[in-house]
Amino acid sequence: MTTVHADAILDRLGRVGQFLWSGWAGLAGLALFAALWQAGHERYGDFILPAPLATLAAGLTIAGDPAAWELAGQTTLRAVEGFALAALAGAAGGLAAGYSPATMRLARPILTVLLGVPPIAWIVLAMIWFGSTDGTIITTVLVAATPVVFVGVAEGAVTRDRGLDDMARAFGAGPLARLTTLGLRHVAAFLFPALTVALGSAFKVAVMAELLANTGGIGGALAAARANLDVAEALAWVLIAVAGLIVVEHTLVHPIRSEFERWRNAARPWGVKR
Amino acid sequence: MTLETTGATPSLTLSGIGHAYLGRTVLDAVDLSLAAGEVAALVGPSGCGKSTLAHIAAGVVEPSRGRVARRYRRHGMVFQDPRLLPWATARANIAYPLRLLGLPRRERRERAEEAANRVALDCADLDKYPVELSGGMRQRAAIARALAIDPDFVYFDEPFTALDVALKRRMQDLVIEAARGARFGALFITHDLMEAVRIAHRVVVMDAQGRGIAGTRAVPGEPGGRDDGTVYRLVAGFLTDDPLFRHIHDIDERRTP
Secondary structure (H helix, E strand, O other): OHHHHHHHHHHHHHHHHHHHHOHHHHHHHHHHHHHHHHHHHHHHHHHHOOOHHHHHHHHHHHHOOHHHHHHHHHHHHHHHHHHHHHHHHHHHHHHHHHHOHHHHHHHHHHHHHHHHOOHHHHHHHHHHHHOOOHHHHHHHHHHHHHHHHHHHHHHHHHOOOHHHHHHHHHOOOOHHHHHHHHHHHHHHHHHHHHHHHHHHHHHHHHHHHHHHHOOOHHHHHHHHHHHOOOHHHHHHHHHHHHHHHHHHHHHHHHHHHHHHOHHHHHOOOHHHOO | OOHHHHOOOEEEEEEEEEEEEOOEEEEEEEEEEEEOOOEEEEEOOEOOOHHHHHHHHOOOOOOOEEEEEEOOOOEEEEOOOOOOOOOOOHHHHHHHHHHHOOOOHHHHHHHHHHHHHHOOOOHHHHHOOHHHOOHHHHHHHHHHHHHHOOOOEEEEEOOOOOOOHHHHHHHHHHHHHHHHHHOOEEEEEOOOHHHHHHHOOEEEEEOOOOEOEEEEEEOOOOOOOOOHHHHHHHHHHHHHHOHHHOOOOOEOHHHOO
């Protein structure tokens, strides 16, 4: 029994190591991007495009300021609140639509309407409804992120393997057992990519809504930087928003997803893993 | 097997079963009764509704008409394709029905390993995912899954159709062995008369249009006790002399459900 545990721990350590090692590829990509940025800086000068290192320095100055952390925290909180609501609403709706064709038929045109309205229009509406409050931001994020989750989950539920459902029924599984042991597990593989996209758009929309609705946060700071024509600071804030997104994605979304995708990885030949 | 004639309580009774898919009748007035511990092979041409009947008997499909009386304790089922959960290891797949029964983790593990052992599935393969297993090993896992719950009745729905000849033989031996060891009855769907004669106590022939059972023939001897010569002779005898088997190799693709 102890050897089994030791094996399991070694296996897990191996997978964590593999995950961390894959970070090099990400860093290489970011370094390439920074090189292009540097080239742009050298071509157009400091005012249009400050150097990446200068931006990084500005970012570090901002990061040293507790007030900035408060602003970033405010944006993160709003984005994550909207994202959590969107994930719940989208997952529940998508599951219902995937399991009931009638719901799907009703939901599809609503979805088209929701996706057709530009996010900027939602911000205007939300500002009228909620004023300059958290509600405006959260509503906008909710409306922007829900359809993504909904479509992902609905697609997952529709593509579930009915053969497995029949198998479970032959072994006496009721509807609830089939949903929890087969349906949700299958949907999870579709849910996580959708959540990644939804989380990204939640941050982007939150910053945009903050800027337009003038409700503080990173968007508010960006508005101030624009008013001062401080490009380095504006870029530094962008950098901070992106860094926050990357941190959330790699500490939360990716590890959970790779846990769910272990079997898919097992099928790959050794050389192409990650 | 003489249980059928001595009037012991049948383990499975289908009476007046009828079924329709989208208004098209695929089964009508099917009556079939299996004695306790009896292995019956259900044969019939492609598309006559054999699979549908097995699914109805196993409770996967609700019949439009008729009644199913199951007097066994618990059944397992093996399908044509293995139907393993792709995201779970072989071990977890074999233990899946035990999980549905709500058994504790440790017992599930032990019983899954025991069942894997019975179908000669290597312990080292139990931690692999279905994608890493060969076709034969996947089907072994599917059989182990059906045996893990210690069933007294097993449905086999053309389980070895996709396997090559040698592997098919090994699997048939495995089923014969398991049925003898665990004393379970079985309804074995197949379109291979040779397989039916090797494995079963009795061959049941389904009507080509699914209108009831055309007839049944007891197979002399015990499953596993017939050598290849006997099996060949029996099959040849059925096919040449017995009018019941005249339509057995008719194929009408349009009716395939």
